[in-house]
Amino acid sequence: MINWNRIELKGYRLPTAIEYHEEYVDYEELPMGVELTNINKVENKLIAERVNDDITGVDKNITSYVMDNYNSGIGLYIPEDIRIDEPIRLNFNMDDESPMVIDNNIVISSPNSRSTLVVDYYSNGDTRAFHSGVTKVYAMENAVVNIIKIQRMNDHSYKFDSNIAHIERGAVVNWISIEIGSIISGSNYTSILKDEASEGNLYSIYLGDGDRRMDLEYTMIHKGRRSISNIETKGVLMDNSVKVFRGNLDFKRGARLSKGMEQESVVLLDPTVKSHSIPALMCDEDDVQGEHAASAGQVDRDQLLYLMSRGLDFNEAKRLIIRASFRSVLERIPMEELRGLIYDEIDRRIINGQAGY
Amino acid sequence: MKILELNFQACRGENMERQKTYIEDIDREIYDIKDEFTYRYKSDQGLSKDIILEISKEKDEPKWMTDFRLKSLEIYNSIPLPTWGADLSGLDMDNIRTYIRPDTEMEHSWDNVPDYIKDTFERLGLPQAERESLAGVGAQYDSEVVYHNIRQELVDQGVVYMDIETALGEYEDIMKEYFMKLIPPEDHKFAALHGAVWSGGSFVYVPEGTDVDIPLQSYFRLNAPGAGQFEHTLIIVEKGAKLHFIEGCSAPQYKVNNLHAGCVELFVKEDASLRYSTIENWSRNMYNLNSKRALVEKNGTIEWISGSFGSKVSMLYPMSILKGEGARSEFTGITFASTGQYLDTGAKVLHAAPHTTSTVNSKSISKNGGHAFYRGLIKVLPEAYGSKSTVDCESLILDNESISDALPIIDLRNDDIDIGHEAKVGRISEEAIFYLMSRGIGEEEAKAMIVRGFVEPITKELPLEYAVELNNLINIELEGSIG
Incomplete structure (x- = not known):
């Protein structure tokens, strides 16, 4: 039984797991030595020993459910000094045939390697889809790993996603999270900055429309000296949507000369929305810089007025301002076609919403 | 210059x-500087129905108050200790003496106050401040108020400033209407405790349109070891009136733990304004679990100024309920945590009416192993359209043994608002x-x-x-x- 008070998820029972039959891995050609396998068929020792690593993630009950029931997922091993320029893509399409994705993904990025993984969760029509997963990233010395997660499931779907990165000396993990679907959405992104100059960045956008309820948690744990973290979140809430934002900057003792920044700004479009922000700043070390900022309000009236004076109608102007506020995050997605899909989905949802302003 | x-x-x-x-x-x-522990009456240690009946009898209270105390005790026993915030395991109610009557009467002249008590307040500078810059002073020693005085011109204007026990006799109707209505015993465990064993404190009533331009001050001194202080402050500022009230607290250091669970209820009526300043400097064996709340009506203003310097553990979150249109709240706080101190402080604001505004400005310093924790809440209800709020928290950590945390919660149920929040932590x-x-x-x-x-x-x-x-x-x- 899952009880999350803030988004009023009461007495929720996780569904009985069923298999997922669709093909979801999409890549052209991988450089020599890169291993990309189904999570059930991993031979790589480094991956195999981490398959059952348990994490807390969104909720202990949910992550252990994933560990017991996963029906998909990949093990990705990238050897030393290898750069994969073309993103590796996982497309999880859910429909009435295969409505359930429980994915367990592990990425091991050896020293000095570089890679980008794009994971798209999509459910069409009226399918009551369910997605719950765990993604673990191990970024070794000076590796760079980009993980882009797009969640555009339909309004009948439930989603609980946990992500964790262990970031070693000089390595960088960039998370990009796009949250524009489902009825219930729980997300957790945790980055552990273990060593000197470890870097973790999280850029996210969320759109709340209809009756969506979201609980989004982003955590940066600074352990290494000179470690750097950055959380940048842009959101829009409309209709009866509810959002909980939890941003945690945690400086452990010894994380000297570290810097952490956290910023959330949300635009509220309807009087019926609920927006909770809980930014926590925990500091056991004096020689650090930690900052968080949050802002909330309506669409800037001056901007609206200006655009309308240039001939745009009210909704068009509003749409443009919202698109612009998402831009700084969306521009980080390296595939134009994917950006287009996201913009279209945002437009569709905002225009369909059309709530009185 | x-x-x-x-x-x-x-x-x-x-x-x-x-x-x-x-x-x-x-x-x-x-x-x-400790005075010798003398008393006219002291309760047994711990908390029981008999002890509460004894306190009520000692104070010669009306029956409704005795019943209120007993009901609060039931509530206290039914609520568990909070699981968040400070570690309260060192607080053993069985070893706390909740009521100690000092060996004196309530006086209106310092000359009649026993020398050892007068000397204590002289050292703290209270009589001097009264002569120089205050319009009225109340002084509490352990569980009872020993001195209360107010300038004649204020009395002539209808201002009431007296110890709360006297008020219970003279203004029973007002007490019935307001006492623990803003912070009911059900609110949390230590509000219930307060309801059961409260003693001492001040009552202030400022009539409509009266501007009290010189501050009033109440000073709470806990001298006895292993004791609790549970004073109640009730202030009513009527329509268009103005008041500045100062609260001071201190205690000498003992090896045993002391407890302070006071309760401050402030009623700020239409167009009225109240500034409530606190300089809290308890000794470092004190658990300071205090509750403060203000209810602000249309266009009224509450200003909190809060300095938290002492105590072993503090959990203190003054709350402003902006109930009337255009009501305002300003909170300015400083917390200084040093060796062995865990100070969990912050401000809560409930925007419950249109066009209400709040600002929170908090600074904390932690050093020598001290732990400062800012915990705050801004909540905007659906009816509070056009509201604005700014929260600013800054923390300075002076060495690498000390800890500083910030947890400002923002809960918005309305879109027509303007909310900004910033927090920073770091060293010089x-x-x-x-x-x-x-x-x-x-x-x-x-x-x-x-x-x-x-x-x-x-x-x-x-x-x-x-x-x-x-x-x-x-x-x-x-x-x-x-x-």
Whole structure:
């Protein structure tokens, strides 16, 4: 039984797991030595020993459910000094045939390697889809790993996603999270900055429309000296949507000369929305810089007025301002076609919403 | 002019002996002088129905109050200890004496107060402040108020300022209407405890349109070891009236734990304004679990000024309920946590009406292993359209043994609002020190100047010329020993 008070998820029972039959891995050609396998068929020792690593993630009950029931997922091993320029893509399409994705993904990025993984969760029509997963990233010395997660499931779907990165000396993990679907959405992104100059960045956008309820948690744990973290979140809430934002900057003792920044700004479009922000700043070390900022309000009236004076109608102007506020995050997605899909989905949802302003 | 003075002081410091870079603890000497533990009546240790009936009988209370106490005790027993915030395992209610009546009557002249009690307040500077800059003073010693006085011209204007026990006799109707209505015993465990064993405190009533331009001050002194202080402050500022109220608290250091669970209820009516300043300087064996709340009507203003310096553990979150259209709340707080201290403080604001505004400005300093925790809440209800709120928290950590946390919760149920929040934590900037040093100021002095600058937005809000001990605190702590 899952009880999350803030988004009023009461007495929720996780569904009985069923298999997922669709093909979801999409890549052209991988450089020599890169291993990309189904999570059930991993031979790589480094991956195999981490398959059952348990994490807390969104909720202990949910992550252990994933560990017991996963029906998909990949093990990705990238050897030393290898750069994969073309993103590796996982497309999880859910429909009435295969409505359930429980994915367990592990990425091991050896020293000095570089890679980008794009994971798209999509459910069409009226399918009551369910997605719950765990993604673990191990970024070794000076590796760079980009993980882009797009969640555009339909309004009948439930989603609980946990992500964790262990970031070693000089390595960088960039998370990009796009949250524009489902009825219930729980997300957790945790980055552990273990060593000197470890870097973790999280850029996210969320759109709340209809009756969506979201609980989004982003955590940066600074352990290494000179470690750097950055959380940048842009959101829009409309209709009866509810959002909980939890941003945690945690400086452990010894994380000297570290810097952490956290910023959330949300635009509220309807009087019926609920927006909770809980930014926590925990500091056991004096020689650090930690900052968080949050802002909330309506669409800037001056901007609206200006655009309308240039001939745009009210909704068009509003749409443009919202698109612009998402831009700084969306521009980080390296595939134009994917950006287009996201913009279209945002437009569709905002225009369909059309709530009185 | 002030800057010049600081510079001068700094230069002079350079030529004198090198001083330590860290900020010294508060010189607690004057607070730590203990009187011999004498009493006219003391309750048994712990909490039971019999003890509460005894207290109520000792105070000769009406039946409704006795019943209220007993009901609160039931609630207290039914609520578990909070699982968040401070570790309260060191607090053993069975060893706390909840009621101690000092060996004196309530007096209106210092001459009639027994010498040892008078001396204590003399050392704290209260009678002097009364002569020089206060319109009225209340002094509580352990569980009862021993002195209360107010200037005649205020009495003539209809202002009431008296100890709350007397008010219970003279203004029973008002007490019935307001007492623990804003903070009911059901609110939390220590509100229930307060309801059961409350004793002492002040009652203030400012009639419509009256401007009390000189502050009133109540001072709470806990002398007995292993005791609890549970004073109740009830202030009603009627339509268009104005008041500045100052609360001071201190206690000498003991090895056993003491408990303070007071309750402050402030009613600010239409167009009225109230400034409530607190300089809390409990000793470091004190659990300070205090509750404060203000209900602000249309266009009224509540200003909180809150200095938390003492205690072993504090959990204190003054709350403003902005109930009327256009009501305002301003919170200015400073928390200074040193060795062995866990100070969990913050402000709560409930925007419950249109066009209400709030600002929260909090600064905390932690040093020598101290732990400062800012915990706040801004909640905007659907009906509070056009509301604005700004929250600003800054923390300074002076060494790497100390801890500072911030958890400001923002809960919005309305779109027509403007909310901004910022928090920062870190240590003194190297660049700022370097800059000051390049202007010829020594390193230690530079650091001291930066700390003074850090707290300056708060200290300038504090009524330095009135507050009895703040002069000591700010001067000794922030200027003298680090200069």
